[in-house]
Amino acid sequence: MQRIVIIGTGQGGQQMAASLRQEGFSGEILMIGDEPGLPYQRPPLSKAYMANGDAAALTLKPSGFYERSGIALHDATRVVRIDRSARQVVTQGGTRHSYDHLVLATGARNFRPPVPGIDAPGTAELRTLADAEAIRQRLATTRHAVVVGGGFIGLEFAAMARAADVEVTVVEAAPRLMARALSPQMSGHFLDLHHQMGTHVLLDAMAARVLADAQGRAAGVALADGRQIAGDLVLIATGVRPNVELAAEAGLTCDNGIVVDDGLATSDPAISALGDVAVFPGPLGAPVRLESVQAAVDHARHIARRLVGGDSTPYAAVPWFWSDQGKFKLQIAGLGHGADRAITRAEPGGPAVLLFGRGRLQAVETVNAPGVHMAARKLIGMPLADLQAHDFDLRAAAK
Ligand code: FAD
Structure with a gap:
């Protein structure tokens, strides 16, 4: 194998390139990502970064790493098409790059629920460094933040905002916090902790509309039951959707993500997928898609062992996850x-x-x-x- 191309320069894409070299791959590695700059980690964006604004601390590896390791990194470059018959990817600028093996590490994007007013200037979301920096700058002058979504990211942000003395209301449609991933017992414990931090938490509360002020800027949220919560920052934190479009348009099997086998190969053996975008045979027997650093990193290591060392053991890493809330x-x-x-x-x-x-x-x-x-x-x-x-x-x- 001469040339491996990786689309996506996030947590999993970066690990993929590093693991290929660790496993002894001596061919060409090309990483293409649409975000500007060096690959960085997202977890601190809703945690330490909100307080310290230290972007350099997010970088996964310094630029010298890519030079020393012979890894070509094309940042701020979007791939718009995969030409499977020619084994090439096509960038937005029309450049074609050939691959012997392609790894899709395209991650996920924030889900924007179909709530009227959601596109008003002043609604915020948190996925990228640019998102986090925009929120951080506003936090200093924010009096009341309304967080739509009581999942991990919404609650991590809520805790950071409370620590900065901002009043916070979390609006959650489900009857409990982090319901998708946590037991009712632990949800209840974290509800108590957020109350202790001084956060208002509204459960069973459906956001029906983003309110606007006289200038048309987001000014709070109206709930389906008629209540209105005024706020000068509205954060939409209602989960993500996997970035499957490239794969789907190329005819790869997708079902709530790019479907891979127990070696993390897609329906085309010349293409693998990993991290937030990959649906893989899970430890409970059913296909699963995980949004975690652990999955992105362990997937990348597994694919590297398979591609370089011929390891055919099925992927079986134990999933683990963390969330810092205050x-x-x-x-x-x-x-x-x-x-x-x-x-x-x-x-x-x-x-x-x-x-x-x-x-x-x-x-x-x-x-x-x-x-x-x-x-x-x-x-x-x-x-x-x-x-x-x-x-x-x-x-x-x-x-
Ligand atoms: P990403 O890191 O999202 O990278 C995908 C990259 O691909 C992106 O840069 C994207 O722009 C790019 N891309 C997509 N399509 C294209 C295209 N067509 N062309 C070029 N580039 C493209 N996980 C934890 O385990 N613990 C935590 O505490 C935690 N906290 C988090 C806090 C925040 C605020 C966020 C946003 C995430 C957090 N996560 C956490 C989740 C974790 O960061 C992700 O699971 C991880 O980044 C997934 O890695 P990935 O490589 O699959 O995707």
Whole structure:
């Protein structure tokens, strides 16, 4: 294999290039991404970056890394087409780049719900460094932020805004916070924590319209039940949609993401996909798409081992995730979907929720308990009876 092209220069694309070299690939590597500048990490955008504005600290590797590693990086360049029969990608400027293998690391974009007024100037969203910088600059003069969406990013932002003494209201359509990814027990715990931080949280609350002031700028949110919440910053944090268009137009199988097999190859064996955009055979037997640094990084490493070393073992990394909300580090090992039993243990940092499915440990949610989280990563899949023998003390069970 002579030339590997990677579309997307985010967390997964960067790791892909680095892992190819680590595995000993000596051919050409070309990374093409539509954002300007060096690849950077997104997690701090809703956390430390809001407070410190330190863009340099986000960079994944310095420019010298790409030069030394012989990795060509084309930033601010959008790929508009994949020509599979010619094995070429086409950029917006019309340049064609040939590939022997192509990796799609196109990530996801924010979902904008069809709420009237959402396009008013002054509504904000948070995905890129540019988004974060725009919000950070406004935060100093913001009095009341209305956050539409009580998921990880909305709540991380809410905690940062509270720390900056901004009044915050979170509007969440579901009956609990972070409902898509968390157990009801841990959702309830974080609701208490956000109340303690002074955040107003409205559950079962459907945003029906973004309000505008006399100049037409976003000035709050009207709910479906008639309530109106005035605010001078409206953050839309209602989840993401995978960037599948390139793949779909090229005829690759897509279903809520680009569908890949257990080696992370798409329906065209010359093309792999990873990270936020990839739907892969998940640990619970059903296809899954994960939005996490862990998935992007582990996918990239797996593809590199397959392409360079011929490793044909199926991808089987244990999923894990973290979210920092104020002083509280939420960590999740495994996937809790469909769990049929929850056991809650008190740990010094807060509750640890152990989720079981069919008698086996499926996921563990912890707060400010990194030791328990690390133990949990080793124990996913363990029979309930074995953990019971350790009184559900995960650190003891992992020894
Ligand atoms: P991305 O990093 O999004 O990169 C995809 C890149 O591809 C983007 O630059 C995109 O613009 C580019 N692209 C798309 N289409 C094209 C095209 N046609 N041509 C060229 N380029 C294209 N995860 C955690 O595990 N923990 C956290 O605490 C956490 N916090 C987060 C906070 C924020 C604010 C955000 C936005 C995300 C957070 N995440 C967190 C999620 C994590 O950052 C993502 O899961 C990860 O970045 C996914 O990597 P990726 O390479 O798949 O996609």
